[in-house]
Amino acid sequence: MKDILRARPPPHDFITEPADNQECPARCRSRGICNAELGDCFCRSGWNGTSCQVRDHWPCNHADGRGLLSRCAGECDTEVNKCYCGKGSKFPKRPMRVCYWDGVENDRPFKDPTWDNWPHAPKSHFWGQNRSYCDMDPAEPGESLFNNCRCYDGFEGKFCESPIEPFCLNQCSGHGECHHGYCKCHTGFFGVDCSRRVSSKPTQVERPRPLIYVYEMPGHFNFHMFQQRIKQEKCVLRYYSKSGRPETMWSDNLYGAEVALLESLLRSPHRTTNPDMADFFFVPVFGSCLMSRFLGPTPRHAMSSYGIFNTGYFAAMLYRRAQRYVMSRLPYWNRTKGRDHMFVMNHDEGACFAPKEIWPSIMLTHWGRITGRYPNNTHTFIVHQWTRLHHDTLENLYGGHPCYDPAKDVVLPSWRRPDHFVNSPLLDRTQRDFATEEESLFFFSGDLRFDQLNYSLGIRQQVATLVAELNTSDIVMGQGKVPDYSRALSRSRFCGVFPGNGWSGRMEDAVLHGCIPAIIQDDIHVPYESELNISEFAVRIPRAEIGTMFQRLRAIPQDEVIRMKAAVARVWPRFIFADTFRAEQAFRTRMRWTSDPSIDRIVKATEGKDDVLASLLQILYFRKISGMYDSPYTESVQSSDDRTQYPYISDRYKLAALPTR
Numbered sequence: 001m002k003d004i005l006r007a008r009p010p011p012h013d014f015i016t017e018p019a020d021n022q023e024c025p026a027r028c029r030s031r032g033i034c035n036a037e038l039g040d041c042f043c044r045s046g047w048n049g050t051s052c053q054v055r056d057h058w059p060c061n062h063a064d065g066r067g068l069l070s071r072c073a074g075e076c077d078t079e080v081n082k083c084y085c086g087k088g089s090k091f092p093k094r095p096m097r098v099c100y101w102d103g104v105e106n107d108r109p110f111k112d113p114t115w116d117n118w119p120h121a122p123k124s125h126f127w128g129q130n131r132s133y134c135d136m137d138p139a140e141p142g143e144s145l146f147n148n149c150r151c152y153d154g155f156e157g158k159f160c161e162s163p164i165e166p167f168c169l170n171q172c173s174g175h176g177e178c179h180h181g182y183c184k185c186h187t188g189f190f191g192v193d194c195s196r197r198v199s200s201k202p203t204q205v206e207r208p209r210p211l212i213y214v215y216e217m218p219g220h221f222n223f224h225m226f227q228q229r230i231k232q233e234k235c236v237l238r239y240y241s242k243s244g245r246p247e248t249m250w251s252d253n254l255y256g257a258e259v260a261l262l263e264s265l266l267r268s269p270h271r272t273t274n275p276d277m278a279d280f281f282f283v284p285v286f287g288s289c290l291m292s293r294f295l296g297p298t299p300r301h302a303m304s305s306y307g308i309f310n311t312g313y314f315a316a317m318l319y320r321r322a323q324r325y326v327m328s329r330l331p332y333w334n335r336t337k338g339r340d341h342m343f344v345m346n347h348d349e350g351a352c353f354a355p356k357e358i359w360p361s362i363m364l365t366h367w368g369r370i371t372g373r374y375p376n377n378t379h380t381f382i383v384h385q386w387t388r389l390h391h392d393t394l395e396n397l398y399g400g401h402p403c404y405d406p407a408k409d410v411v412l413p414s415w416r417r418p419d420h421f422v423n424s425p426l427l428d429r430t431q432r433d434f435a436t437e438e439e440s441l442f443f444f445s446g447d448l449r450f451d452q453l454n455y456s457l458g459i460r461q462q463v464a465t466l467v468a469e470l471n472t473s474d475i476v477m478g479q480g481k482v483p484d485y486s487r488a489l490s491r492s493r494f495c496g497v498f499p500g501n502g503w504s505g506r507m508e509d510a511v512l513h514g515c516i517p518a519i520i521q522d523d524i525h526v527p528y529e530s531e532l533n534i535s536e537f538a539v540r541i542p543r544a545e546i547g548t549m550f551q552r553l554r555a556i557p558q559d560e561v562i563r564m565k566a567a568v569a570r571v572w573p574r575f576i577f578a579d580t581f582r583a584e585q586a587f588r589t590r591m592r593w594t595s596d597p598s599i600d601r602i603v604k605a606t607e608g609k610d611d612v613l614a615s616l617l618q619i620l621y622f623r624k625i626s627g628m629y630d631s632p633y634t635e636s637v638q639s640s641d642d643r644t645q646y647p648y649i650s651d652r653y654k655l656a657a658l659p660t661r
Contacts, residue, residue, distance in 0.1 A: 010209045010621045015277045016202050020190070025051035033183070035216050036190045036198045037273065038329060042218050044182045045227040046079025058228060062299045065109025069230045070298035073100035073110070074126075074134075080180065080227050081298045082152055085134035089127060094134055095160050097230065099149040101126050119148035133159075153232035153239055154180050165240040167226060169193040170263050171587055181226025181236075182219070191216060192223055192284075193266050196273060210620045212270050213278035213332075214262070217285070221322050222262070225289045230296060235259070235289035237415070237580060246593040248584055254505075255288035256415030257612075258344040260577040261364065264613045267583065275332050279624050280362070281341045285322045287315035288347040294383070303383065311383050312353035316397055319343060320355040339408070339628075346414070348379055348502030349403060356399030360408075364616070366503040368411040368525025369403040379501045380452045406530040408628070410619055413527045413575040413612055414505045418598045421512040423486040426572050427605040441474040441553060442518065443489060444496030445482045446506070459498045459520055462546055475550060489513035493561060494539065494553050499524060511537070511575045516564050518553065520546065527575065531619055537567035578602065578611035 022039030031052035032043035043052035058081040060072035070076075074096035075086025085094045101123040104110045125146035126133050133146040138161045147158050154166030165171070168178035169192055176185040176194035185194035219227075225235050232239045233251040237259050241247045253259070262284045265271055272278055291311035293301040303309045326341070327333045333341065341361040345351040350367030351359075369378075377387045404411065421427070448464050449455040467477040477496070482488055489495055495510035497519040507526045510517040517538040519526055526534065534540070539556070541549045581602045588596060610618070 010617075012206050012208050013211075014204055014206050015211070015272060015274060017205055017273050019199050019202050020196060020273065021198055021200050026053070028052045032219075033185065033192065033216075034190055036196070037216065040218075040329070042192075042216065044079070044179075045219060045224045059299050061108065061110070062302065062305070063109065065105070065111040066302070066304070067112050068298055068302060069098075069296040071100075071110070072096065073104040081300075082230070085126070089134035090137070091134060091159070091161075095149055095152050095155070096126075096134075097150045097152060099146075119146075121146040121148075151232075152180065153229070153236075154178075156241060156243070162242065164242050165246070165591075167232070167236045167239050169223065169226075169259075170195065170267055170583070173267070174590060179227075181223055181229070183223075191266075193263070195266055207272060208270055210270060210279035210617060210624050211272040211274075211277055212265055212268065212280050212282055212617075212620075213272055213275045214265050214282045215284065215326055215330075217283070217322065217325065221318065221325075222284050222286045225286050225293065228298065228301075229293075230298070234296065235286065235292065237263075237417075238584065246588075246591070248588070248596055248599065250417035250419070252417055253415060255292065255346050256417075257346050257364075257366070257412060257577070258284075258286055258288055260415055260580050261344055261412075261613070261616075263583070264577070264579045268579075268613070268617075270617055275330060278332070279340065280620055281326075281332060283322055283326060283341055283343050283361075285319055285343060287318055287343075287345060290318055291315050291347050291384070309383055310385070310388060312347075312349075313397070315347065316353050316355045319345070319358055320397075323355070323358045346412075348384060348500075349377060350502065351409065352377065352403040353398060354401070355397055356401065359399065359401045363404065363409040364412055365404060365409060366411060366414045366505075366527070367403055368406070368409075368503075368527075368529060369523065370406060370525060371402065371523045378454065378457055378499060380449070380455045381501060384501070404525065406525060410531075410616060411525050411527050411529060412616060413508045414503070416505065416508055416512065416576060418581070418602060420509070421486065421576070422598045422601065423490075424513045425490050426512065426514050426569055427601055438491055438493050439474075440476050440488070440492040441472075442494045442496065442550065443476045443492035443515070444498070444506070445476070445478045445480065445485060445488065446504070447500065448479050455501060456499045456504075457521070459543060459546075460500075462543075463496065463498065463520065463549070466546060466549075470550065472550075485509075486513060489515050494518040497521070497526060497538075507538075508575050511568055511572050514565060514568050514572070516561070516568060518549070520549070528615065531615075531622075532571070537564050537571055573606045573609040573611050574615045576602070576606070576611055577613065578606040578609070579613045581606075 020036040022036050024034035024039055024041045028034050028041035029052050031047045032041045035042055041052050046056055046058060048054040048056040057078045059078050060070045060076035060081050060083050062068060070081045072083030074083050076083055083096045085096055086092050098118045100118055100120050102120055131145045133144050136144045138159045151160035156162050156164050166178050166180050168181055168183050172178050172183040173193050173195040175189040176183040183194045188198050190196050190198060229235055236251050237256050238251060239249050241249055265282055294303050294311045338361045342364055343358055343361055344364045345354055346366045350365035351363040377385050379385050448460050450461050464477050467475055489509055490513040492515050495515035495517060497506045497517045499521050507517050519538055519540045520543055522543050581599050585599050585603050
């Protein structure tokens with residue numbers, strides 16, 4: 001399946017969006033989202049039950065006082081496991097995040113008080129004196145006795161006294177108030193991002209194919225993780241600051257694609273709220289965020305609390321519960337046994353640990369390992385090694401499926417925040433004489449880990465050993481990121497693409513800087529390898545030929561290099577989530593904030609071009625018209641004049657993304 005991204009625009013259909021006006025029990029007691037489609041309450045963190053009537057405690061401290069990221073020396077808000085000064089303070093909601101008072105271990109279980117090297121001070125510096133942290137008015141002159149606690153998302157200042165915009169999905173679409181990751185929708189709106197309107201009558205709308213139905217899910221599958229996070233940058237794409245002027249601070253979230261795709265689909269014209277008309281179904285589960293949460297533990301997200309020291313196991317159970325939920329609430333899973341449903345599984349080893357119940361579905365991943373999953377994993381971090389589970393657990397939970405099936409799954413680029421590529425020359429010019437500006441034949445910079453030979457399957461170490469032996473100035477390979485990483489990429493002819501702990505983002509880094517990817521990872525697909533002719537703009541080198549890789553690269557003729565670099569310059573927008581930056585630009589305009597030059601530059605450079613979301617939708621459209629799934633839409637397209645008019649699928653995709661040969 002090659003060159004399917006060379007597409008005519010998909011057709012538009014007039015469809016009926018249903019009325020959504022179901023009432024919820026007790027209106028969810030103002031403690032959750034009323035899903036007007038089904039009449040279900042999706043409670044905010046800290047509450048449960050059919051009407052959000054049951055307390056669901058999220059404590060900060062473990063009963064034995066063990067070191068946790070949420071550990072609290074003040075008073076815990078058990079709705080969201082957050083620590084504050086508490087009752088008796090002049091400012092009871094002042095955060096006491098990652099700080100403590102000396103002697104707290106004598107007041108409550110609080111083992112190892114120096115865990116994570118948190119700042120601390122005598123108790124009197126927190127309470128009881130004129131300038132104590134929890135009692136001092138920010139308007140008072142002078143400094144507090146202690147001023148080293150940190151803020152939660154939504155506040156900043158030395159006392160966290162200044163409210164700022166917190167993160168929510170699509171910032172509640174302008175139809176709700178954002179409360180640290182949870183959207184409290186205005187009257188007449190509902191949904192995880194308040195984008196759906198309560199309506200008493202069906203409406204006729206025109207939508208482009210393919211149509212995507214996005215499931216509304218209970219909060220523990222997604223938005224609760226925003227509410228319960230301790231560090232503001234975790235599991236999100238962005239947060240905000242007001243230092244001088246409102247700034248969008250982009251998160252370095254390796255797994256941010258699971259959030260970016262959800263946000264984009266929620267606001268996409270391809271989204272339908274009529275599941276009977278849907279071509280595909282998106283199930284929003286934040287499995288990668290969950291796995292990361294166990295590395296910054298809270299009492300209910302601590303592996304030691306369960307006696308299971310494997311993050312993939314917990315994520316697999318979350319995906320399994322999600323599949324059971326969608327089966328129980330709507331009948332569409334059984335329409336194709338889940339084959340038209342999509343899950344994002346983009347942690348380090350992708351869908352290797354996907355529970356067998358969801359394996360027939362479409363896995364959106366960054367890890368394209370097509371070989372069988374057994375007998376080894378590729379991770380050096382012990383808690384991410386799914387093969388360490390008992391054999392019976394592996395078979396019963398996962399079955400024997402591979403990590404990736406190119407016939408149904410899609411390898412997508414990973415999230416890259418703007419400062420990763422904002423200095424790329426591709427943002428200014430798409431056609432350049434690259435050869436005149438090159439400084440290196442080959443460049444790679446990253447972890448090498450000679451002490452962990454399982455890392456990168458040993459490939460990085462093998463190449464680094466060869467580079468050291470050659471000792472040639474125009475072949476650069478270094479440990480860690482060089483200071484001017486972006487410049488080094490853009491001034492190199494070829495850039496190395498090797499695995500890391502599972503996938504790495506080196507393919508994205510190379511393409512986004514106009515560097516030709518030199519790929520060494522046998523039987524592991526890079527983004528779009530099932531859909532694009534990767535050989536147009538990248539070089540694949542078998543691992544067995546590493547010893548002669550640089551002779552091969554030097555032998556590529558100059559005109560071929562220029563042609564490949566021009567192809568990179570055409571395809572690069574498909575490797576970023578430009579839709580996210582366009583939406584942020586629109587949000588900043590709506591908020592009447594000053595423009596952000598880096599966002600504006602990316603939006604301008606990608607105007608009229610297809611990004612990750614557009615590429616995914618084109619892939620799905622191709623698969624739908626190719627008859628890969630059994631649905632009324634497939635049958636209608638196959639029986640239409642469309643197929644006789646365009647008999648060759650590859651000819652239907654005539655975008656300017658890649659040159660034809």
